[in-house]
Amino acid sequence: MSMRTPLKRVRGMGSAKEGADHFWTQRVTAVANLFLTLFLVWLVVSLVGADYAAVKARLAHPVNAIGLGLLAVSGAIHMRLGMQVIIEDYVHGELGKVVLLMLNTFFAILIGAACLFAVAKLSFGA
Amino acid sequence: MAEAKSLRGARPERPLSPHLQVYSPPINMTMSIMHRITGGALYFGSLLLVWWLVAAASGPGYFDFVNGIYGSLIGRLVLFGYTWALMLHMLGGIRHFIWDTGRGYDLKTIDKLSWGSAVISVALTALVWLVVLVSG
Numbered sequence: 001m002s003m004r005t006p007l008k009r010v011r012g013m014g015s016a017k018e019g020a021d022h023f024w025t026q027r028v029t030a031v032a033n034l035f036l037t038l039f040l041v042w043l044v045v046s047l048v049g050a051d052y053a054a055v056k057a058r059l060a061h062p063v064n065a066i067g068l069g070l071l072a073v074s075g076a077i078h079m080r081l082g083m084q085v086i087i088e089d090y091v092h093g094e095l096g097k098v099v100l101l102m103l104n105t106f107f108a109i110l111i112g113a114a115c116l117f118a119v120a121k122l123s124f125g126a
Numbered sequence: 127m128a129e130a131k132s133l134r135g136a137r138p139e140r141p142l143s144p145h146l147q148v149y150s151p152p153i154n155m156t157m158s159i160m161h162r163i164t165g166g167a168l169y170f171g172s173l174l175l176v177w178w179l180v181a182a183a184s185g186p187g188y189f190d191f192v193n194g195i196y197g198s199l200i201g202r203l204v205l206f207g208y209t210w211a212l213m214l215h216m217l218g219g220i221r222h223f224i225w226d227t228g229r230g231y232d233l234k235t236i237d238k239l240s241w242g243s244a245v246i247s248v249a250l251t252a253l254v255w256l257v258v259l260v261s262g
Contacts, residue, residue: 037212041254079169119179
């Protein structure tokens with residue numbers, strides 16, 4: 001059993017090469033989400049009571065489609081980073097942590113891709 | 127507490143710190159916890175948006191089915207909670223932006239920012255749902 005501290009083990013191995021990237025990306029997507037979320041709330045509220053044809057036409061409008069597409073990407077990145085921190089804070093078993101971090105990435109990509117597909121189909125599909 | 131029985135260790139009964147029965151969490155601690163909880167809720171709540179968009183892309187029959195669920199009483203309660211979580215997390219984010227610049231760290235401002243985000247989140251949620259109820 002090694003008596004060395006974690007600090008001793010990593011000393012001299014160089015930096016993780018990530019720096020403040022996690023922190024910064026979380027902030028950049030947060031700023032984007034601030035505006036995109038307000039846009040989403042406005043869009044959804046303005047469609048209350050609308051029938052299918054009206055909803056489809058509104059969601060297919062280029063401005064709305066682009067806004068939803070941006071939210072899908074920015075939101076997926078932001079929620080992946082946020083859940084990553086929660087997992088790292090509370091899950092200490094190495095195997096469980098790695099599995100959950102992978103599932104987290106899969107889930108975020110699934111959410112983003114599904115949104116983008118739906119918006120693209122509404123815009124370009126029959 | 128065997129030591130307490132010896133004369134040397136005999137001490138008057140004093141409350142331990144932090145004394146949990148009189149400890150009241152500062153509002154910024156509560157809001158910090160709520161920021162993480164709402165973040166987790168929004169993470170899974172993103173399925174609501176995905177389901178709605180995919181339903182719209184699937185056709186009128188399936189869209190009406192999903193819209194029917196969202197328009198039901200339970201659906202509206204879930205969406206109401208989703209709205210509030212969204213607003214609280216959004217305002218919490220703005221609070222953190224202010225702190226990120228190094229401003230607002232004196233105790234009074236911390237309390238004001240924390241209470242402010244809580245109160246405004248309720249007001250914004252009420253405003254959104256007022257519009258929803260009025261428009262149908």
